[in-house]
Amino acid sequence: MDKEFIVALQTPPLPYYWESGRSTFRAGDRHPNRRNFGLFDVLLVVDGELHIGENGTEWTLATGDALVLLPEGEHYSFRPCEQETTFYWVHFEHVDWHQGPLIEESEAAIPLSPFDKPKSIRIPKKTTLLNPQLAFDMMHQLVLLPVGESFWEKQQLLFRFLAILENGTSDMAKTPASRLAESVALFLQQNYQEEITNETLSSALHFHPSYIVRCMKMKYGVTPVQYLHQFRIERAKQLLVSTEWSIDRIATEIGFQYSPYFSTCFKRNVGISPLLFRKKYLN
Template structure:
């Protein structure tokens, strides 16, 4: 069942920053109602209380609270502020990834809380203040710095990053990933992986399945195929040499697995992009 408390974004293309600001409300002031704004509206309250609704949900947002309003939804003021209040707002967008692009199943996804407490309000406000200072800079100067600050803010809010850092399972999975990437050209057996990482292979498999949805053996196979794909485009090497270079003992087996994953043989893949 989908978790509607989280907004999940594909890692590519990355969400990108559009604009931001800070608003100050006197008692009785209220947030404007909007429909189909066309951008994600991230609101972070630093003083007072903001009363907002979106479709069937309503929130009273106090200092340190945040909400992300959706680009295609109707949001509105539930009531005016009861005290002096201020909040930062930030508009960002995220284009849908190309459906034809072959994503790796172990790619990271960005998971932002729809609404809740910010994990580190002081750091978030510092990043937002830095963005405000850039509004008076020439666009040619400010653009890359704005995007960098925005990505830092996304990283701060990314729930999956926070959860992963707090669990040993994900740390072990990252150790497996790193080991395979360093040694993928060599024979990697279950016993060798267990000996290298000092865990039983069943536990390593459970960690990898939990974190990435695939086993270490599947990760190894896919990583080898990805490296082979790159070599097909960047070298004149024969299919047999590429297969051996990335760790396949038998070229026919390599060809069969490559075709199964990408829907095309290695030779046809090379010709498709080099002729």
């Protein structure tokens, strides 16, 4: 294939697990042909080679290769196995998805907010895992769970498996500027209770403040100070609905020196005061 493709799953809802298994084909065996299967089918090769086509595009999958087959269209074997081939497979359902070319982060649209929801899960169409044993072990756990039971364990293992695939795609698309922005975001999240300036970030991460600001605006659409401010507000929302702390205590906990200023900022961002927000979600 000339281009690398991703399958994007919009959330919510999250993907829904149906079934999984481990299959071994002898030389001469073929993967079954299907049309409009209705479920996503992810193949992960353990040993040998699997020759799979979908809607006119064909792949030869070797050890550590994973391929996502779509619920629509035709899946077929374009060549029988030439050697004994073992692979895992997992079927899952999702209603809001699309397939498209992998976009470099430098070409992607700037988000309206770094904390926007929903999220798009971006899974590579075909990928070679750098550490396939981790995925093998996960799939092994999945197929050992009894049929018709262990619903939550199966869902969690599916999510972890898709996360392994997604992380591979994310690394392919990242630029040095994007990686720096992620480091800045992590630093801000770990130190949000402290007073942080652009100079603080420059000293901690060893980059010029103006370059840090440019990287953050490219990746998240906001400056580091704006990111910190939004993160504090998100943290305040969590504390308002999960604790009985006073507004003053929450303001101090998230890094605001003055409670009235916190309330003003919260209302400007959320549209209602912290007290009304708490009443809205607790009543």
